Amino acid sequence: MNLSKEKTEFINSYLYLLPTILVFGLFLFGPILYSTYISLNSWSLLSPPKFIGFKNFVDLVNDINFKDSLFTTLKYTVMYVPSTVLLALISAILLNFPLKGKVIFRALFFFPVITSTVVASVIWKWILHGDYGILNYFIEALGFKSVQWLGNPNTVLLCVVVVNIWRDFGFYTILLLGGLQSIPNEIYDSAIVEGASIKNIIMKITVPLLTPVISVVTIMATVFSLQVFDTIYVMTSGGPVNATSTVGWLIYSQAFRSQRMGYSATIGLILFIITFIISLVELHFLHVEFEY
Secondary structure: OOHHHHHHHHHHHHHHHHHHHHHHHHHHHHHHHHHHHHHHOOOOOOOEEEEEEOOHHHHHHOOOOHHHHHHHHHHHHHHHHHHHHHHHHHHHHEEEEEEOHHHHHHHHHHHHHOOHHHHHHHHHHOOOOOOOOHHHHHHHHHOOOOOOOOOOOOOHHHHHHHHHHHHHHHHHHHHHHHHHHOOOOHHHHHHHHOOOOHHHHHHHHHHOHHHHHHHHHHHHHHHHOOOOOOHHHHOOOOOOOOOOHHHHHHHHHHHHHHOHHHHHHHHHHHHHHHHHHHHHHHHHHOOOOOOO
């Protein structure tokens, strides 16, 4: 059987890609399928899984703790994503100007990203400590009353948001800076010749042409925020009074504290579905292509 040149090249291309597809499928769909299987079972790690059908999903619908943790996660996401993206955009625009020593500034912006999450969280936990924290030291030095930053349900989630913004915005800044440097200088030169102000250049040229990169950054920030766990684990352990009990924390708590692996897998699947849907919605509304 003789195949045309086009079909032969098509088959060969997929044969070359086959190892990558198999590995990618193994590590992507393998855990999803296994989590789906576990979600249909009652499993405490100490005994073999026992099939219970969709009981975990029924329990999840009636679980007030899941509803509260989902609300907390969405609240965290609403505070984290716009602030991080906006701060990263402003930082990228400033770093894109021809400033002296901008390489040093870029390194400083990126330094928190390469800092261990555990180390950064422990440092910030002591900075925000209600009795011995350096932040309260300066507040009291100014004549104000100290604040229990991590002990107050009204302030603790905001503290976690601030710490994660500090850690992450440098990474998004680098991505946006790469997008800025891909915009041809001729566009800016033409705008300057036409007498456009800095404000108009940023709002009518930079931001619109940077929209595809902003979309990617926004979706990445959303995915990471919906899965937040490590900072909460170190700084608050879901408290006080479950004020920082996100879905990620609930998954950990149900799996390793309550020994409910099947129920934990169920929560993980629902979080995956929610994250996937929100990402699709953002991709639909933010995905814009420009030619220049």
